[in-house]
Amino acid sequence: MLGGSPARVLIADDDPAILDALQIMLEDEGYEVAAIGGGDVVRETERIRPDVILLDIRMSGQDGREICRALKHHDTAKQTPVIMVSANRDGAVIAHDAGADAFIAKPFDIDDLLTLIATYAGRGAVR
Amino acid sequence: MARLIRDHDWATTPMGPIDGWPQSVRTALDVMFGLRQPVVIAWGPAFTSLYNDGFTPILGDKHPNALGLPIAEAWAELWDALQPHVEAMTAGRTHHIIDLPVSLAGYAGNPTDRFAVSMTPLRVEEGTVVGFFCAVTASTEAVLPQDARLRLALDLAELGTWSWDLETGEGELDVRGAEIVGLPSGNLADVANAQIASIHPDDIARTMADVTAGIERGSSFNLSYRVNHPDGTIHHVASRARVVTDASGRPVRLIGTNRDVTAERESEATLRESEARFRALVRASSDAIYRMSPDWSEMRQLEDRTGLVDTGEPDRDWLRTDVHPDDRDEVLAAIATAIRTKSVVQIEHRVLRADGSTGWTFTRAVPILDRAGDIVEWFGAASDVTERKRTDAALRVARDEAERRKRLYETVTSSTPDLIYVFDRDYRFTYANEALLAMWGRTWEESIGQGLLALGYEPWHAEMHEREIDQVVATKQPIRGEVSFPHATLGRRIYDYIFSPVLDAAGNVEAVAGTTRDITELRQLAQQKDEFIGIVSHELRTPVTSIKAYAQLLHRRFRTAEDTTSAAMVAKMDAQLNRLTNLIGDLLDVTKIEAGQLQFRDERFEIDDLIDEVIEEIQHTADRHRIVREGRTGTRIWGDRERIGQVLTNLLSNAIKYSPQANSVIVRSATEAGQVTVAVQDFGVGIAAENRERVFERFYRVSGLADDPFPGIGLGLYITAEIVRRQGGRIWVESERGSGATFCFTLPIGDDEPGVPAQERR
Numbered sequence: 050m051l052g053g054s055p056a057r058v059l060i061a062d063d064d065p066a067i068l069d070a071l072q073i074m075l076e077d078e079g080y081e082v083a084a085i086g087g088g089d090v091v092r093e094t095e096r097i098r099p100d101v102i103l104l105d106i107r108m109s110g111q112d113g114r115e116i117c118r119a120l121k122h123h124d125t126a127k128q129t130p131v132i133m134v135s136a137n138r139d140g141a142v143i144a145h146d147a148g149a150d151a152f153i154a155k156p157f158d159i160d161d162l163l164t165l166i167a168t169y170a171g172r173g174a175v176r
Numbered sequence: 177m178a179r180l181i182r183d184h185d186w187a188t189t190p191m192g193p194i195d196g197w198p199q200s201v202r203t204a205l206d207v208m209f210g211l212r213q214p215v216v217i218a219w220g221p222a223f224t225s226l227y228n229d230g231f232t233p234i235l236g237d238k239h240p241n242a243l244g245l246p247i248a249e250a251w252a253e254l255w256d257a258l259q260p261h262v263e264a265m266t267a268g269r270t271h272h273i274i275d276l277p278v279s280l281a282g283y284a285g286n287p288t289d290r291f292a293v294s295m296t297p298l299r300v301e302e303g304t305v306v307g308f309f310c311a312v313t314a315s316t317e318a319v320l321p322q323d324a325r326l327r328l329a330l331d332l333a334e335l336g337t338w339s340w341d342l343e344t345g346e347g348e349l350d351v352r353g354a355e356i357v358g359l360p361s362g363n364l365a366d367v368a369n370a371q372i373a374s375i376h377p378d379d380i381a382r383t384m385a386d387v388t389a390g391i392e393r394g395s396s397f398n399l400s401y402r403v404n405h406p407d408g409t410i411h412h413v414a415s416r417a418r419v420v421t422d423a424s425g426r427p428v429r430l431i432g433t434n435r436d437v438t439a440e441r442e443s444e445a446t447l448r449e450s451e452a453r454f455r456a457l458v459r460a461s462s463d464a465i466y467r468m469s470p471d472w473s474e475m476r477q478l479e480d481r482t483g484l485v486d487t488g489e490p491d492r493d494w495l496r497t498d499v500h501p502d503d504r505d506e507v508l509a510a511i512a513t514a515i516r517t518k519s520v521v522q523i524e525h526r527v528l529r530a531d532g533s534t535g536w537t538f539t540r541a542v543p544i545l546d547r548a549g550d551i552v553e554w555f556g557a558a559s560d561v562t563e564r565k566r567t568d569a570a571l572r573v574a575r576d577e578a579e580r581r582k583r584l585y586e587t588v589t590s591s592t593p594d595l596i597y598v599f600d601r602d603y604r605f606t607y608a609n610e611a612l613l614a615m616w617g618r619t620w621e622e623s624i625g626q627g628l629l630a631l632g633y634e635p636w637h638a639e640m641h642e643r644e645i646d647q648v649v650a651t652k653q654p655i656r657g658e659v660s661f662p663h664a665t666l667g668r669r670i671y672d673y674i675f676s677p678v679l680d681a682a683g684n685v686e687a688v689a690g691t692t693r694d695i696t697e698l699r700q701l702a703q704q705k706d707e708f709i710g711i712v713s714h715e716l717r718t719p720v721t722s723i724k725a726y727a728q729l730l731h732r733r734f735r736t737a738e739d740t741t742s743a744a745m746v747a748k749m750d751a752q753l754n755r756l757t758n759l760i761g762d763l764l765d766v767t768k769i770e771a772g773q774l775q776f777r778d779e780r781f782e783i784d785d786l787i788d789e790v791i792e793e794i795q796h797t798a799d800r801h802r803i804v805r806e807g808r809t810g811t812r813i814w815g816d817r818e819r820i821g822q823v824l825t826n827l828l829s830n831a832i833k834y835s836p837q838a839n840s841v842i843v844r845s846a847t848e849a850g851q852v853t854v855a856v857q858d859f860g861v862g863i864a865a866e867n868r869e870r871v872f873e874r875f876y877r878v879s880g881l882a883d884d885p886f887p888g889i890g891l892g893l894y895i896t897a898e899i900v901r902r903q904g905g906r907i908w909v910e911s912e913r914g915s916g917a918t919f920c921f922t923l924p925i926g927d928d929e930p931g932v933p934a935q936e937r938r
Binding site for chain 1: 716717718719720721722723724725726728729732733753757764768774775776777818
């Protein structure tokens, strides 16, 4: 996170529409965005080294909780804040248990999400 | 012989001349001379012997020297045998018969011949015995003359004989005949009058009427009367008499017999008395008694206490009037058998009562037989067994019903897949249905009477059920639980069970009955439902999320481009998306509440801040209403901030929705008694009293009308109430129809134990 360079956000979600909308929105806000619909989130994290991870609890074929735990037990990736996203209102409990740093329920208000990302990306409010 | 005695020179003897002898002795002499039977008279200081012609053959060559000798000398060889009798005679015994071997020296007959000697004392006026009259009869066939044989027969029959001349009254009365009526025997001057005089005064008139009637009829007749004996006793006498007529048919003589029937009469009287007692006893212990003719054609008497008509007169119609038509054949058959075998009739049958009702009787009749063994009549007694019959019938019905129920229960319990069983208080199975036996994989014989351990339950499991049985016994309340157990063929299954007390008549628990249901599939379904909820939750929200994200992206871009009209349109789209989101959220919440899966993430937070945030958010979308906040709690509470926010949002949204004409809503909050109270007051349509509790029910709608002006699905308040309850608070509403409503809820402040989540503090 060097001064001046845009903050980098990794979005992991199995819904391409969400990935698309969030990518446009975050890029409008000046973030550098990497969006993946599956695959090895831990390896991508190592490769991209994001400032914050937006992780859906339910990924096709994978359990977001397990991914979160894997990240939080990884030597380098564990430093990266994880914001878990879920369509489940009780996702807060699940996210907490999985070691996530924050939680936001789907469908979210875009302003709330941007505030949360800004906070964890270490840039404060972007507006 | 009479001449010999009269010519004897008695004047030189101590007895003196014959004319001076006592009258009784001279009368006895006259009697003796008149008899052909052997007679001896002994009298005087030395009992001088005098005898008649009949006696001379017995004396043999002792005659005539024996005449006038003292008997002790005349019959010296018999004196040892005779002396006690003679002494008894002189001591006053009235009559004496001795059986002697008359082996007198000089007797020409057979030395083994025996004689019966009948002795009667002779008295002087003062009553002193001066001698005796002694009639002798040979008791051996060879020496017994024809008339003597008859006499003996009479003797054996204990019959006395007499005869009267109907004109003069003169006649004869033999010894026994006289004795029976209490008179001296012999030729009496007037036997008739003597005999009549001996009759008991109360019986004379009747007896004489019988005699007169008998004579007129001219045949044999019987008499029965009492006589007074000199010793003061009263004897019963039965006489039989026959009228003797002369050649012209005129009655001239009456001859007859006397028999002393005192003993018989007394025993008859005793018998009559005991029979009377017996009948009284039967009468007292029976409901009816009756007498029947020998062939039962006629009922001679009926005394009844069971509702039949009493019969004073003989009744030949009793079968028709008293016996139920359907039972008549059976009754007649029983009677016919009894008559044939002369045995007891015993039968239970229906009777027709006088009032028209039907009763049941148990009747028993015994045949009364005469001496010849023929039935004279039947004596019967009956008991009313109507009540017993009714009880029997009721019992039979009850027993049949019990059997029927038992079969029913057996069918039900054996055909159900549920497990049904009964424990005794010592935890042993006393009943197990087929499903349970199948679960154990055991037979009834292997299982009943066994405890849980013996039937393969693990120790912890057996222990758990035993404590539960104890609890049911102690509390008399049912208990419910869920446990898994390895089924003999289906593998491990999950069971839901209920133990219920079985109370005895005194209200004590005598057993514990249980039913158990295999809920394995239910649990699997519940799990599938949970999974379904998860999928729906994700699949419904996911498109909404992306639509909402695009809408907000558009809103930002229109705003940046200062296209305010488009921005406003997209903002409305976003508001509708929020409604859709909330609707989906409510549906999922309800599903979770039902599944008991509503989860909370408790933390400590400022409730005042939360209230402010929610007011601000709602105010943002409310055009008409101003939300007024009154009071502050100043309290940090322990709870799920998100869920409590949901409660506040729901209550405020409702307050605005249901007060379309009002322009304000008031939110009050305070802290008191360790809890926070929040009230949301509106000034709208209000809620009728009868609906105040129901508003918190699932899917309840206040109006219940089809064209409800307040759309919604009736879940908001249900979820709200459930959250408050699960957070340890209370919710209620104060309202009157038409004057607004105030929804209030409390929340505990909670102790500062971060490790204890709210839902465990209830």
